[in-house]
Amino acid sequence: MFKSKISPSTFNYLILITVIVAAGISQGLLLPVLSIFLEQQGVSPGLNGLNAAALYIGSFAMTLAAERLLGALGFKKLIVGGLILVMIPLVLFPYFPDIKIWFVLRLIVGIGDSALHYAAQLWVLLVTTPEKRGRYISLYGMSYGLGFSIGPLGIKLLGFGDAVPFLVLFLGMAAVLILVLMKLPDTKPEKAEHAHLPERRFRRSFAWAWYALLPALLYGYMEAGMNSNFPVYGLRVGYDTDQIASLLPFIGIGGLFLQLPLGILSDRYGRKIILMIAGMGGGLAFMLVPLAGTHFWLTLVLLLIAGGLVGSFFSLGLAYAADILPKVLLPAANVVASFHFTIGSIVGPNLGGQLINWVSPGSMFVMLGCMYFIFGITGLSFRRKREAEFVLK
Template sequence: MTTRSNSFLFVTLLLVVAIAGMSQGLTLPLLSVLLDQDGVSTVANGFNAAALYIGILIVSPLMEIPLRKFGYRTTIFIGLTIVTISTLLLPVFRGLAVWFILRLLIGIGDVALHYAAQLWVTAIAPLEKRGRYLSIYGFAYSAGFSFGPLGMLLIDFGIWAPFLAISVFYATAFLMLARLKNAHPDAIDSTTSGQNRYLDVLRLGWLALIPPFLYGYMESALNVNFPVYAVRSGLSLDWVSIILPSFVVGSLVLQMPLGRWSDRVGRKKVMVLCAVIGAICFLLLPLVSSNVWALIVLLALAGAFVGSFYTLGLAYAADILSPGLISTAGAFASIMFGIANIIAPNVNGYFLSTSVPGLMFYVLGGMLALFVALSFGFRRGKQPLRQEEKIPHLM
């Protein structure tokens, strides 16, 4: 593949993931607030939001099959089609049951899109720049996610307005995807083609799977539960649409520097430091729940340091696992992300119904602190690939 075509491929993948992030950044908080205004309980609201991640969890273990059969581009195209149609049907039907089904479908399409795009980026990234490439990928997703909640400001023009606006971006993504040549991952070699690859990933790289879980828990807590928490704390929906993106905007500031730094000093050291700072920020959040600017600052700081946890964890998995296990690790990361996003809305929905709603942030801070403690006991079972080794396409 020429440098020019490789660059266009990378830019297209960045655009697609940015639009996917924008869609999630809009629909997660918007639907939560609309359901809350309809009088839906916080527990039912959280369960409805979890449908997205139930879809992710259902299909993540199976994603290697269509990826190997249809290739990267086709898998992304299928995922984007499902996400687009399901998202545009949300304003057509309004109700818990229908939205649950549509969000389930969005989750299925989303995991297909992200799984193929992440591994395609990993495939084209030079080994010594893997962290940088994946951090740029994460930057694109975060940028789209931070822009998404601003679509809630269009709700004054009708429920259709935000969804019609995002449809323009969907059309752009389809046009750019159509110009790409399809590609397939390399075949699994005989040493990694057994039925215990998930067990091997879990045994050798369990620490690398915790960051995707933590990122999923944070994403769901902030985009599903925080809007309800903020509105009940006396903040207006307009303020929520401004405060909410601060976490993702913060991640944009350090996303790429952290990726480059992790290439030099090691993924684990960077993640531990970031987890410590993130834990402190989340533990302080309940103490400033009525102070808009303090919320913005703390969420921005938390985002700056832990907003790149998913991509750092994926890059760490690629560092410590053999090439034949990388795609399995990617699927496992999606599973962990989905599990976290199913748990978080329901657990935090319960916390919001108690007399101590800020407990959701204390738990989140405690989880980051636990990751730091566990990291000191982790010993990887395999040395990372040497710089001079040829970077595999996937396997």
């Protein structure tokens, strides 16, 4: 008889990875498919974008309650609730093609997506050892990126009927839900065992780990800003739509390639130094994009480098926060990171669009690059507290 060599913690991690791949596929599919439907209905691009913003509004609302919900429900129940909230709208979108109804449905998806991400991220951070935390959280980030890249392939299912992509995704997520219900243990974070939460925990987590929590803001700004503004930039400088469609994915592809190597390097050399180097390198690559003009291959290489270096910012930032904060503050730090990501996702497209309109198309890249470069240099001023300096009440 052969005994399984997979430990319970590794098996739980693989289930969490499966959940995150499914979440990535759902977001990668919903964004383009719903945009196509609204465009076919004659909805203006501005209103189309506003409708898509409902996802981030729902995500923001969830961050305000995530910590207490996790303490009350535990990891498994919060993940199950998040999956159900994402699944329900999937069967309603194709049968209620009204922009107002879709706004509400997207709010629900945003709430569910934020819930399962919050629980899964925190679980990974709490159960991994410091010496392997970088690679584990990087694999987590890669899994979401992989799912997000697979999602748009569901557009091809529209040829079989408008409802088919949604129903296929629903069935896939139902299978993941069954796996979670049957195999994932029902646990709660350690702080749920205490009678009260630490005072000023959000302020303290930011004050003690601000350098580890700012990457979430920068990543949200970059991801949402590039997806919304790069097509406009491309058209303004002279790319055609096919070239734009070919270039944009390489930001994410770079992230997929370098997430794990950067995670492993951060385990070996330290999270802060890797964040500093990646921030400065990625910032310089972004600032060079306008100089490439309409040189397709040069632009592709710069986007690949920039996306690869900063594509792991969210996951590496969380891993760094787990390194330097007491475990009791990690749930609060995770809320702060999610809040930062949401704010960045809202600000990115709006600020980038204003820069394109009022300054120049390339100014969006100059601003983005400067933000990452300044972040990298600022790391010189950050000093982590020694364990004896933490005072919790």
